[in-house]
Amino acid sequence: MMILHVVSCCLLSALCVVESAGMNVKEVVGGHVTVGCSFTLAGNNNKYFCKGTCSGRDILVETKGSKTVTQGRYSIEDLRNGVFYVTIKNLMKSDSGTYWCGVERSIKNTFQEVHLTVTDAPPTSTPSPVTSRSHVSTTLPNLSTTSSHLTTTLPNLSTTSANLSTTFLASGDISGPSSSRAGTEMKPFDSLWTLWTIWCVRRDHCLSICLSIYVSVYLSVYLYVCLSVCLSVCLSVCLSVCLSVCLSVCLSVCLSMFLYICLSVCLSVCLSVCLCFCISVCLYICLSVCLSVYLSIYLSIYLSIYLSIYLSIYLSIYLSIYLSIYLSVCLSVCLSVCLSVCLSVCLSVYLSVYLCFCISVCLSVYLCFCISVCLSICLSICLSVYLSVYLSVCISVCLSICLSVCLSICLSVYLSVCLYICLSLYLSISLSICLSICLSVCLSIYLSVYLSVYLSIYMSVCLSVYLSVYLSVCISVCLSVCLSICLSVCLSMCLSICMSVCLSICLYICLSNQIKFYFSHTHG
Known part of the structure; x- marks a missing residue:
């Protein structure tokens, strides 16, 4: 290839000289x-x-x-x-x-x-033996x-x-x-000049012919080398791609089988765990609901009975006190009214008898007014006291009833919630601990046995496949590289030999033609 480049550079430089002359x-x-x-x-x-x-x-x-x-x-x-x-x-x-x-x-x-x-x-008067041309x-x-x-x-x-x-x-x-x-006879100088011109023309013609032959041979050989290199590269690439595809397919199949087995095992384990957990949760929920309902009913009944008894006792005491106070007030008011009326009547009679008519009238009027005022004041005071006592008693009774009901409901709910939470926590912790211990023991035993068996089989298969694929790839790559190197070396040697032979033949033909032409021209 170096010889080809040197020859091409020489011919191209000669061509540039011809074109720039x-x-x-x-x-x-x-x-x-x-x-x-x-x-x-x-x-x-x-x-x-x-x-x-x-x-x-x-x-x-x-x-x-x-x-x-x-x-x-x-x-x-x-x-x-x-x-x-x-x-x-x-x-x-x-x-x-x-x-x-x-x-x-x-x-x-x-x-x-x-x-x-x-x-x-030139001047027209001078005759010329040869007709001049423009x-x-x-x-x-x-x-x-x-x-x-x-x-x-x-x-x-x-x-x-x-x-x-x-x-x-x-x-x-x-x-x-x-x-x-x-x-006109040809002079020696004219003949030498003519021979020199003919030599230059033939030299240019020979150079153009050599250049065309060189370009055609160089292009054909270059295309052949490119095609051989491309074919070797394509073959090596195809072999490597095929091997890589086969390897990827084998690995994908192995991985898919492995994943399928692993997923099936995991799903079976997960389903069993989920079923156990669901059953435990359902049992726990049922027990907790039953206990909460039982406790709520029991507490509501117990509290209602207790509160009814307690309220009845307190109401009886309250009513007795209220009635006693009410009767005493009523009696005191009635007695005071009766006494005031009796006193007023007695005093009026006595004064009417004892005093004169005017004094009796004045006193009676005055006393009536005083008694009426006193009675009105006493009645207003009594009514206000009564109303205040009555309203306070009614409000206290209502409040006590409402408080008793609210307390009974709150206590029942609170107790049921507390019991529910305690029981649920206890059951969940106990069940989770038991299930986790059982599952961990079972899974550890199963995984240890399964992984030991599977890994031994999988590693042996993978190593055998990997070694076979690796050796085939190495052999194919080495063969393709050796073939490409041998082809390139052989082609470069053939090209150099062909180009040297062609150039020598062309130069020989050109020189022989020049010598023949020179001798034919000189002797002719």
Whole structure:
């Protein structure tokens, strides 16, 4: 592969030199000149002819995808095979300078330098043995195999002789006007110059042929190497993927079976535990409800009987005291009223008898008023005392009844709740302790036995599967790597040998053709 890269770099550098070689063109004022530019691998690229920096207004004419474009005095013709011609009409002395043939490329544009020299026209009075032409046309070879053209301009061979018009064909034959060939003998300097030009043209032609052969061989070999590498990589990847898939499937199956067994065991254990717990909870709830109902009924009956007896005793005592107080008050009031009435009557009679009529009247009126006032005051006091005592007794009785009922209900509820909580706690703690001890002992025994048996079987199976898969993967990877290395080494050696043989054959053919042409030209 290193040899291929070195050869490719040499050929590409030679190609760059060919493309960047300059041309010298000389023409007179008022004439027109056609310049041919040839580039490799530039069939459909944009071509242009410029002067100076080749940017913006410096571009004189360009194809822009067309085959023939004319802009003022400049016209361009693209043959779509890497060769294009630029024609400048009505030449002026200001047109002298350096021009560039350019091709747009994706990475970097390539150029070809053209030196144009415009001189004054020769005097018309001096006769010329050879008919002068306004421009010299020369055809350059194309890099493709279908057609070849080469266009360049040869300088004047001497100051006294006229311009020489010659056309170089792809095969290397020389053709020119028959009159000039018949009437003028070829000088030794002209023959050497012609041989040198033919050698340059054939060298460029041989380089283009070698480059095309090299590119085709290099691309075919490169594609073969890429395909072989891709196939080896794909095979290794497929083998690794298949093995990984098989391993994953086996592991997934083993894990699914393991999980299924574990889940079934766990579910059975959980269901048994849940059933035991539910039964214990139901029994506990039933017992607690029965005890609470029994205690509430018992306490309500007991408290109602106790409170009824207690209230009846207190009510009898209260009624006796109340009646005694009431009767005493009533009797005292009645006696006071009767005594006051009797006294008033007796006093009125006595005074009426004993005193005179006026005094008796006054005293009777006064006494009546005093007695009525006293009686009203006494009655109001007695009524107020009675009402206050009566209301206080009624309120106390109502309050005592309400308090007794509330106390009986609260005591019954409180006692039932306390008993319920105590019994429930006791039963739950006792049942949970018993069940936890039993379940822990059973589970520990079962898990120890099950895990010991299962782990021994599972570890043996997993180790056997893992070792088999690992060995198969290692062997497949090693084989794929060895095959890819061997293929790459063999292909690189074959490529280097093929390229060296091809280059040697091409160089031999080119040199033999040049020698044959030289001898045929010199002896012919």
